[in-house]
Amino acid sequence: MTAKQKVLVVDDEPDILEMLKYNLEREGYDVQTASDGEMALRLAPQFLPDVILLDIMMPKLDGVETCRQLRTQTDLANAYIIFLTARSEEYSEIAAFEVGADDYLTKPIKPRALMSRINALFRRELKKSNQSAHDLVEIADLKIDKSSYTLEKNSELIALPKKEFELIYFLAQNPNKVYSREDILKHIWGQDVYVLARTVDVHIRRIREKIGDDYIRTVKGVGYKFVLPDEE
Known part of the structure; x- marks a missing residue:
């Protein structure tokens, strides 16, 4: 029997927790809830969710800091984190992606639209897992194992x-x-996820901080490419 996909919902509004839990369980997901960031940090390592729905404005610990701390936990590295928030300013969206969010949805949340997005996310994951003939990429001193x-x-x-x-x-x-x-957004986030093009820049910068500036070049006015470190 195939294990159920796990979703952790984190929000300080009980009505939203109840509504999302009901709709997700009706779709067949295993769901747990947390009412604040601190509770989420305690629960997530035990539950090991595939997806985390995370509110930004919460007491004790806001969603941005919660996300930052979740991303330091190795066991949660592959979890998708989707922010749910009433804030729609561009800087809030950028702040979310700066700390490792994968998607960003503004409230009020439409259950059917959210379920469709999560279902599409898992369909893409299944498709990727079936296309694993060339999972290993070794270039220069990097070994990238999908x-x-x-x-x-x-x-x-x-x-x-x-x-x-x-x-x-x-x-x-x-x-x-x-x-x-646009190519990168389409291939990495998918056509059904609406995020700013600036999101790509944020992720590229974070990658460079971890592996150095020599591997990904910016092509002004166009986009990005991967190069060997000694290439000019």
């Missing part, structure tokens, strides 16, 4: 959140090929 979602530099393991890993894996599969931000 089967285990791990990246090594000079045999040293470097932890990357899921979207950052998928981005560098995507670029590294075709060195020197230039991809626009």
Whole structure:
């Protein structure tokens, strides 16, 4: 019997927790809830959710800081984190992606639209898992293994959140090929996820902070490409 996909819902509004839990369970997901960030940090390592729905404005610990701390936990590196918030300002969205969010939805949440997005997310994951003939990419001193979602530099393991890993894996599969931000958004986030093109820049910067500036080049006015460190 196939295990149920797990979803952790974190929100300080009881009505939203109840509504989302009901709709997710009706779709067949295993659901747990938390009413604040601190509770989420205690629960997540035990529950090991596949998806975390995370409110931003919460008491004790806001969603941004909660996300930042969740992303430091190795067991949660592959979990999708989707922010649910009443705030729609661009800087809030950028702040969410800065700390490792995968998606961003504004309230009021429409249950059918949310279920459709989560279901599509798992369909994409299933499709990717069935296309695993070339899971390992080795270039220069980097070893990028899609089967285990791990990246090594000079045999040293470097932890990357899921979207950052998928981005560098995507670029590294075709060195020197230039991809626009729109190409990257389509391949990494999918056509049904609406995020800013600036999101790509944020993720590229975070990858460079971890592996260095030599692997991903910016092509001004176009996008990004993966190169060998010694290429000019």
